[in-house]
Amino acid sequence: MIKIRHVLLAVLLAAVAAGCGSAQGSTGTEVKELRYQGSVGAVTYPELAEDLGYLGDLELKWFGNTTSGPQDIQSAATGQTDFGGAFDGAIIKLRAAKAPIKAVIGYYGSDEESFIGYYVSEGSPIRTARDLIGKKIGVNTLGAHHEAVIKEYLKREGLTPAEIEQVQLVVTPPVSTEQALRQGQLDVAGLGGVLKDKALERGGLRPLFTDIGLLGPFTAGSIVLREDFIAANPTTTRTFVAALGKAIEWAQTRPREEVVARFEQIIAKRGRKESADTVRYWKSTGIAGKGGVIADREFQTWIxxxxxxxxxxxxxxxxxxxxxxxxxxxxxxxxS
Known part of the structure; x- marks a missing residue:
């Protein structure tokens, strides 16, 4: 906990130091070029919005690829980038530390097509939440989506705080989680996206629970802007968020094959020497609200x-x- 507080304090101090100087150009006009971090082998909704022509006179400036959601919003909070996205729980923690950020649109979540599942081997004796006491669950990081869902599941299934503490969460690189489960290094593996799909294709696994089974369809993460950026750039903010909303709604309503083909074209055109294999497994946005509209409950759950x-x-x-x-x-x- 002390380490987390130190990190959040550093982010807050850097954000204050960044001040309004990074929120608008030297001429006092609104920012038209938005700095951001991307994701290897994936297409973000700002990138889709740009490709679809929705950004108008705004341009994106790629600043490299993010390593995680918390890192992405920290970069936005400190003024290294102009926007970032993360799990809503991470946004709450950063905001609680007084970081001047505001979520403006949802950008990922879980639905019947796209969700995170927690899987055991077919022959595993684990059948209930109580069976998890003393067991190891592989997660991609602590303090984010996986941990929040697991602990919510354990609480709803009647485990006491002391019993929940006995369930060990093991940080495992997502690409290694399936293998660790099959080799017996983990008792349960948290899997999502293409890694989940590939693991299930190979067989031998069964779900213990899923995030959508626990919470129903929900938007899990949001894109944030700094509050000083919003105040200094109201027209740019409205254009940017409206463009993202249109891009998300486009992906929500177009046939899957059309969305995947568009993602493949974007990856090929941007020339970052990356594979488009992952986007071929894309199934849905997972976003609950039309056009990324955020609902109170999507933050209240994690508060x-x-x-x-x-x-x-x-x-x-x-x-x-x-x-x-x-x-x-x-x-x-x-x-409209």
Whole structure:
């Protein structure tokens, strides 16, 4: 916990130091070039919006690839980039540390086609949450989506805080998680996306539980902007968020084959020497709200979890502090 607080303090101090100087150009006009981090072998919704021509007079400037959601929003908070995206729980923690960020649109989540599952070997004796006491679950990182869902599952299944503490979460590189499960180094593996699909194709695994089975369809992560950026660039903010909303709605409503083909074209055109194999497994956006509209419950769920974990104080943050749908045209039921 001490280490996390030190990291958040460093982010906060850097964000204050960045100030308004990074929020607008030297002439005082609104920013038209938005710096961002991408993802290897994947297409982000800002990149899709740009390719579809929705950004208007705005341009994206690729700043390299992100290593994780928390890292991505920290870069946005400190002014190294202009926007970033992460699991909503990570946004809550950063905001609770007084980082001046605001979520403006949802960008990933879970639905019937795209979700995270927690799998055991077919012959495993693990059948219930209580069977997990003393066992190891492989997760991609701590303090994010996997940990939050697992602990919510254990709580709902009646385990006490002391019993939950006995369930060991093991940080495992996502590409190695399936192998670690099959070799007996893990008792349960958290798998999502293409890695889940490939693992299930090979057979021999069964689901213990899934995030969608626990929570229903939900948006799990959001894109954030700094509050000083929003204040200095209201027109750019509205154009940018509206473009993302249109790109998300495009992906939500077009045939899967058309979306995948577009992603492959974007990856080929940008010339970053990467494979497009992963996008061929794309199934859906996973985003619950049309055009990425955010709902209170998508933050409240994780506020409640973080309060139970003792990571934030009761009442320290509320959903209204964390996000706004003001700039998303779909919030009013229209995409015009």
């Amino acid at each position: 409640d979890w973080l309060q139970r974990e003792g990571e934030i104080r009761p009442g320290q943050v509320k959903p209204a502090d964390l996000y706004t749908n003001e700039y998303n045209p779909y919030a009013g039921g229209s995409g």
